[in-house]
């Protein structure tokens with residue numbers, strides 16, 4: 321296993337061999353999670369605090385389950401978005417929790433970069449569960465595991481990421497990961513939802529969905545992130561669905577065995593047709609949720625190993 325990181329802040333900081341280590345270990349946790357006895361002691365004795373400054377269903381619940389299955393004491397601190405003040409408040413909260421000696425801190429925050437800032441202030445391992453439009457590393461890793469299990473590889477694939485790219489940390493983390501693993505990435509969005517400068521990541525850009533989907537192995541749909549929009553980015557949801565909503569007819573130009581993904585929560589009838597989302601022959605959306613628990617177990621296990629090793633070295637240093 322190769323995993324050098326002290327924190328998991330973004331895919332940006334991971335090398336391909338570290339990504340492979342997470343996926344390999346996560347595969348073994350998928351097997352564990354399918355058993356009746358799902359317990360491991362990888363985090364036994366450790367304390368995990370989940371700090372979510374933004375709403376979340378699957379990410380928070382899967383981090384909680386992942387920690388419990390690994391034997392950690394897990395505490396959920398849910399902070400309503402409205403009560404959050406940036407800067408001092410975030411650091412104050414983090415310092416307060418840090419004083420309680422947690423080993424793993426899982427953080428979601430509406431500001432890009434907030435989790436990196438926090439990681440510099442505490443002495444435990446920090447996992448980014450999504451910061452603003454910046455990164456959502458465990459989502460990209462669970463997507464990679466889902467793709468690798470469905471396609472048998474995570475290289476040399478054509479992956480189309482479609483929808484609200486501009487506001488999406490999921491798109492950004494996936495774009496970086498898929499590029500590092502040598503895949504062809506196509507971004508499909510109306511010009512108003514395509515972030516400027518994104519072509520520098522070495523991807524192809526399309527505003528015509530049918531052209532972008534042609535021959536794709538994987539079609540990843542994104543939610544219209546209205547909470548991050550400060551104005552009108554699309555004429556109407558109806559018009560958006562007509563041009564960019566994924567349905568069986570548009571999917572027909574992709575490869576016959578193309579898989580359909582969505583990180584959730586889905587807006588049925590806005591970015592994806594509900595029947596297609598539920599079609600188990602094409603959609604791997606439920607697999608993504610299952611892989612999410614296993615990937616989060618793998619990430620926390622690897623970070624805990626590094627934390628123990630670091631503390632062991634520090635203790636030896638003190639004794640010497």
Ligand code: NCD
Pocket residue numbers: 378379450456459489490542543545583584585
């Ligand atoms: C994503 C997120 O929060 O960035 N959801 C998730 O983690 N499953 C995507 C989204 O909210 O649309």
